[in-house]
Amino acid sequence: MGRTTAPSDGKPAWRRACDRAFDRTFFAFAALAVIGGMTTYWLKGADIFERSLDGSLELLWFILPRIGAAMIIAAFLQVLIPRELVARLIGEQAGARSVFIATIAGALTPGGPLTCFPIIVALHASGANKGALVAYLLSWAMLGIQRIVVWEIPLMGADFTILRVTASFTLPVIAGLIALRLPIRIRVPDQPGRGA
Amino acid sequence: MQMVAIVMWVLALGLLLTAARRRDDTLKGGIGVAGGYLLMMMPRVVLALFLAGFVAELLPGAVISAWLGSSSGFRGIMIASVAGIAVPAGGVVAFPLALAMLKIGVGLPQLVAFLTAWEIFAVHRVLAFEIPFMGTRFVALRICSSFMLPPVAGMATGALMPLLGT
Numbered sequence: 001m002g003r004t005t006a007p008s009d010g011k012p013a014w015r016r017a018c019d020r021a022f023d024r025t026f027f028a029f030a031a032l033a034v035i036g037g038m039t040t041y042w043l044k045g046a047d048i049f050e051r052s053l054d055g056s057l058e059l060l061w062f063i064l065p066r067i068g069a070a071m072i073i074a075a076f077l078q079v080l081i082p083r084e085l086v087a088r089l090i091g092e093q094a095g096a097r098s099v100f101i102a103t104i105a106g107a108l109t110p111g112g113p114l115t116c117f118p119i120i121v122a123l124h125a126s127g128a129n130k131g132a133l134v135a136y137l138l139s140w141a142m143l144g145i146q147r148i149v150v151w152e153i154p155l156m157g158a159d160f161t162i163l164r165v166t167a168s169f170t171l172p173v174i175a176g177l178i179a180l181r182l183p184i185r186i187r188v189p190d191q192p193g194r195g196a
Numbered sequence: 197m198q199m200v201a202i203v204m205w206v207l208a209l210g211l212l213l214t215a216a217r218r219r220d221d222t223l224k225g226g227i228g229v230a231g232g233y234l235l236m237m238m239p240r241v242v243l244a245l246f247l248a249g250f251v252a253e254l255l256p257g258a259v260i261s262a263w264l265g266s267s268s269g270f271r272g273i274m275i276a277s278v279a280g281i282a283v284p285a286g287g288v289v290a291f292p293l294a295l296a297m298l299k300i301g302v303g304l305p306q307l308v309a310f311l312t313a314w315e316i317f318a319v320h321r322v323l324a325f326e327i328p329f330m331g332t333r334f335v336a337l338r339i340c341s342s343f344m345l346p347p348v349a350g351m352a353t354g355a356l357m358p359l360l361g362t
Contacts, residue, residue: 013228021235026243029288033243036250048253055299056249060242067238069204075230076211079222112286113321117329124330133330134338138345141315149204150237151287155244155295158200163360164308167352171312171345178341186334 063154070149077145078110083119090136091126099176102132106139106172110146121188130186135176142168240288248292252299264310266303273350276306280313280346284320304357309350316342 011019041049086105090098102123109116120133128136143165152161215222264272283290294311302310317339326335 017232017235020232021239025288026239029240029243029247033247033250036247036254040250040253044253052249052253053246056246059249060245063241063245065201066204067241068234069201069208071230071233071237072208072226073204073211075233076208076215076226078229079226080211080215113325117325121329130334130337133334134341137326137338138316138342141318141321142312142345147287150233150241151244151291153200153204154241155248155291156298159360160298160304160307163304163353163356164311164349166360167308167356168312168345168349171342171349175338175342175345179337182337182340184333184337184340186337187331188334189328189331 066154067150070154073149074110074146077108078115081108081110083122087119087122087126087128090123090128090132093132094129095131095180096177098129098132099135099173099180102128102136102176103139103143103172106136106141107143107169108145109136109140110144112146116140116144124186124188129180130184131176131180133186134179135172138175139172142172244288244292245295248295248299251292252296255296255300257300260297261301264297264302264306266301266305268303268306270347270351272303272306273309273347273354276302276310276350277313277346280310281317281319283314284318286320290314305350305354308353309346312349313346316345 037049037053040052086108090102090105093101109119116137120137123136124133148161148165152164212223212226215226262268264276268275283293290311294307297307297310322335326338
């Protein structure tokens, strides 16, 4: 009510958030879950269907206390980490050092591809080398904090997550160092609305 | 295992305090973003759990654990790496699949190889974001420098398991 930031469509912020949360993907996914449940009931019988429901409910109670914390961690990392600073830091370094810093920055980048790719374009524009760009993208994809706190720890468990992260945390650096030496010159397309 | 929940809440409260000490809009902004995530992710995580439960019952468990069980070794890691490439969707599909695989007894090295392959190749992400933003040469460079990482991650997992006691 009376908030100057509200866009002109007149809907309050929570309504717009609901529209985003319950979008087509959500309903497609819900339909998939219902089909999965019906197929299980039909093919495997009521006992197995109930066993599956019980198992899922048990896991849900187990992970519920973690999800609130997960969302707070993901959200506050996003508002607290100054992106321009990170971009400058990676752009200023050369060679292996930039690959290393890019790996750390990629893991700490919260958000989906809509956050990550504009940052990579900005990194490229601020002079980051191709090894750092490759390391950044891979680190975000393999070690990204948001995917780990939102999906992996709640669903797969902390033990599995620790095992996987320990096994993979050096890999973006290795790939970045390989990329530095590969004879492929990258050519980034002009971004719409950025001006060449 | 409640240790994990405690550590996560300590970390969350620490971040909240850090934001609160800024005395600007950081705290308010962060709470808004967190509320948005909660509204966005919570229904999806709940659906993902139930879907994973059903998929675990429906997948041919015996066949899959013969191919990808902990005794499937390097061959299983290679098969899992190729299977991971073929998941053209986000975490909302990949993690329920991974959880279902964990439930039916897929080995941890094989599971790590599967997830790593999905994270690296993510066909939907390459087509929708990486090519438009960075161009095909960047994609070629990135794939050339990372295509071997899923089996490497799987084998590293196998080597680490005795050390971490899992």
